[in-house]
Amino acid sequence: MTPIFEVKSQRDGCNHGAGQRLDFAAIKAASVGSIESLIRRWLPAGYRRGDEWVAVNPTRGDKKAGSFSISLRSGVWSDFATGESGGDMIDLYSYLNGVTLLEAAKAVDNILGVSRTPRTAKIHALPLAKPISAVMSPLDTLRDPAGFPARTLPDHEGKPRFEKAGEEGPPHHNDEARRHVYTVGTTGVRIKIIRRNHAGALNWYRVTCADGVTGWQLRKPSGYREAPFVGVSDGFDRNPFDPSQSDNALYWTEGEKDADTLRSRGALAFTFGGVGDGLPSGCEEYVRGRDVIVVADNDQPGCDHAEKKAALAVLVAKSVRVIHFPELPPKGDVTDWIQRDGTLGALEKIVAETPVYTPAIMANVARNSIKATPYAWTDPATIPRRDFIYGRHLIRKFVSATIAPGGVGKSSLIVTESLAMVSGKPLLGVQPACRLRVWLWNLEDPHEEIVRHVQATAQHFALCPRDIEGYLFVDSGRDQRLVITLTDRSGTTILEPIVDALVAELVARGIDHIVVDPFVSSHDAPENDNGAMDRIVKAWGRVAQSANCSIELVHHSRKSSAGEAETTAESARGGKALTDGCRSVRVLNRMSKAEGETAGVDVPRSYFRVFVDKGNLAPPAETSDWYHLKSIDIGNQKDGYGDSVGVVVPWQWPDLMADVTVSDLRAVQAAVSKGCYRAHPQARDWAGHALAEVLRLDLKKPKDKRKASHLLKVWLASGALKKQVDKDDRGNDRPFIIVGEWANA
Incomplete structure (x- = not known):
């Protein structure tokens, strides 16, 4: 199959060197604002239907558009004829061209120029409005749903397929290997059926018909909001998102089987599905404030998928660690590791020894990009003033x-x-x-x-x-x-x-x-x-x-x-x-x-x-x-x-001199000169009494006494009054206050 967009080589200007890690979160964020332009480029024969792009699926012998659609708001895509789906433009490119997620991310990056754009320009290019979350809130998943989405009306071919059934879901078939029930509260809302011989997966969603009959349809219904798979089978199992579990480590696995494996060993685990299921918008809310362990499968798509999850989680989680199993055969996973005599205790030891995840921040800096800039003379009158805002x-x-x-x-x-x-x-x-x-x-x-x-x-x-x-x-x-x-x-x-x-x-x-x-x-x-x-x-x-x-x-x-x-x-x-x-x-x-x-x-x-x-x-x-x-x-x-x-x-700091005039000072000096006044405020003949009598202050009031003390201190400092040691009536040396330099009239 001819790729819809060729991945550029190093000669074409792409700076993705060998072993260089991509900032998936930045590429995904940039692609959200360019969904329609990307899809028109990759699927030009399609057409717009409301908020969806409908096209022929070029990966199979699809002759008529209808079953393959992509949301122009979120980038979520699915083919209800095969049950295949994904969560973003990177997933879609990987699916259409049969390349790894890493190669797909490089291609999308080349188109949008994320790694080549200065950071400020990249940020301003992002959509300003926050996308509507495609997931339920974590707390809502703890309660049974009040109802189910409406059944999608079937087309002329009877699609999507519908099975009238209750909690048990659609009937079992011979090609079914296992099924995983996604629950909200204790109620099943989605069943993922894994088929034998690598025949892919079928996703059934619980819906309600116009006549009130409930059942399961083989296509995601309109208005469906994603909930993670947690493997909770009854009310006695610990739900990872119960607030009481917020201090416990949370494992984010690639698939449902691995989540079941870890849960059966006593760990808290969840997943939104494997690589092909994509990552719904808002999924990172499930790890907000948590210690998260992302468990990767031992192949390139698995490693890429783990990198994407970690890049999302690190924005909101308390800590993130990514666990790889290089000792396993290709495509090996944590379930295989457990089956090889691995234990939860041994896994926790590996987690403790694994460094906290650090996101790969792309720095497209060439060797000669640092240059000295000559100074240009600037007219001072043209220099903007500092912008003081308060x-x-x-x-x-x-x-x-x-x-x-x-x-x-x-x-x-x-x-x-x-x-x-x-x-x-x-x-x-x-x-x-x-x-x-x-x-x-x-x-x-x-x-x-x-x-x-x-x-x-x-x-x-x-x-x-x-x-x-x-x-x-x-x-x-x-x-x-x-x-x-x-x-x-x-x-x-x-x-x-x-x-x-x-x-x-x-x-x-x-x-x-x-x-x-x-x-x-x-x-x-x-x-x-x-x-x-x-x-x-x-x-x-x-x-x-x-x-x-x-x-x-x-x-x-x-x-x-x-x-x-x-x-x-x-x-x-x-x-x-x-x-x-x-x-x-x-x-x-x-x-x-x-x-x-x-x-x-x-x-x-x-x-x-x-x-x-x-x-x-x-x-x-x-x-x-x-x-x-x-x-x-x-x-x-x-x-x-x-x-x-x-x-x-x-x-306002009070100005104790505000209502005091020179005439007041001369009057105080005159009163002091006619008596014998002590400097100490505890003395019966303290100079403050003379001052208070002149200025009509009540020394029984703390505020007035403080003012009297302050005025004496000011006038002593200015020389209008001064201290002089003399004998008191008992013959002891005591400091007295006398007139210094008389104030001018």
Whole structure:
């Protein structure tokens, strides 16, 4: 058979050298946006029918189009006449040309130019809309279905074939080797029948006729959503996707037989079928947050298929390992390995010794691609200004950081600033240039806690839905992890597919600013590894550059050393490369007890100040930006008090001299000159009493007493008053306050 598209050789410009691994996930993602153009190229004699492309199957003696169709939305294809199917364009090319998946991936890559396209161009070329998932959610597979898809109306040839039957499925035939029942809950929804003598497989799907009769048809019905094969035979077997099993290792096998084999040994295993079944869109959701072991068959298609699964899993799983069995004969699988006296314990030992999977990131860099660029003189007037999007801290295309000890209020500050940006209102005194789209990704708190903070802040500042909706995006790390590194014994690697996916989503949503809170949860590298921190912060810089947005990394400070009173940029936990790599670094400091006394604040712990500290020079307290963490009841309790949430509001450091005039000073000097006043505030004849009488302060009130102390301190420092040691009425030496240089009238 003549290939529909010839695989290019090295001379043709393809850079796939011997042994080079392909980024299947990137090629598959790129092909989703080019499904129709690829199909028209490969099957030009076909025609469009709704969202499907119908064509004659060139791999067999098919004379009339009808049984062979490809979804133009997802790339899923099937031939109901033979039961053969696949999940994407790579599968389809492999099937049409009779080549391996690796060769097919190379061919699709050559057509689309994925490996030859700069990363940013590749990302912008991806479809902006997320494809509709072709799979059920994992939790939905734990419950019996409420019904079955409608039966497909048969054509003039009576296809698809239909058998009226219940849970037992279609009748057995002599060529049947075995059957595997795909279940949802405990109900069979699909039966895959493996035929003898390599005659292929038949897939039967449970459907309901218009008259309510249920049965099985030999074609995937419209609206069918894939569920994995788990081999659960009754309610007492452990379902791999039950939340109670989330901490246990999960094996992803190539076929149903292997899943049954591992399940019978006590392991958790699943599959969406073999190489020919493809991988349905969204299948990676079944391994989100799990320790996944991909088990490969010992042949090239099996290895390629395992690589594809691992590339998808690594985007969402906790860890991924790929297990090969090179000691087996060609096409050998884990079942063959078990039958050769292998045990689950021995397999687990192999898993433990296998390195964590690292995706193959293609780097098409030629030897002479690094070149020095001559500098061209530029008129300064034509250089764009730095694009500050909020104050002087957040800059488009740059990474900024916020450093603070735990519990000061940094996350609450971030929420208030985010709502200021999305609403375009100066909630904290900073006027955004315009309304901005903000992605708030809190990697610690559950989603409902983030919602409490957002709604409490909106309530305090009297914001309404139109101030927020469409501009604010919120995610919790408990629902959607964000880890851009993979660290093992060989070091820390940036997970470029995750970085690329993040950039694609930022671009698709038009997001101007993203908050990662806390930074430590976005990577798995040792914090004190400066080399790793340098790579990570530069990766975030590439995200900011590629997505044309600003990035805020919220980070904890280390425990204070002896003698340290201030949190500075140097106080950031871990390697210094993080703060060095950020364009702007600001720090938060809680109000000290002494500052509280000076400012006349009774509960100083609820106040904090913020200053940009790239140069590690802390400004005086009275010139910092101060904020108050105010408690807001969000009213989510009908009877009594609801949840109390801390909301950050602006606060001004009080100017205790604001209402004091020169005349007031002269009056105080006159009063002091007529008496004998002590310097110590505990003395009965303290100078503060004379000051309070003149300025009408009540020293029984803490605020007034603090003001009196502050004014005396200021005037002593200026020389308007001065201390002098003299004898008290008992003949002891005591410091007294007398008039210094008289104030001018």
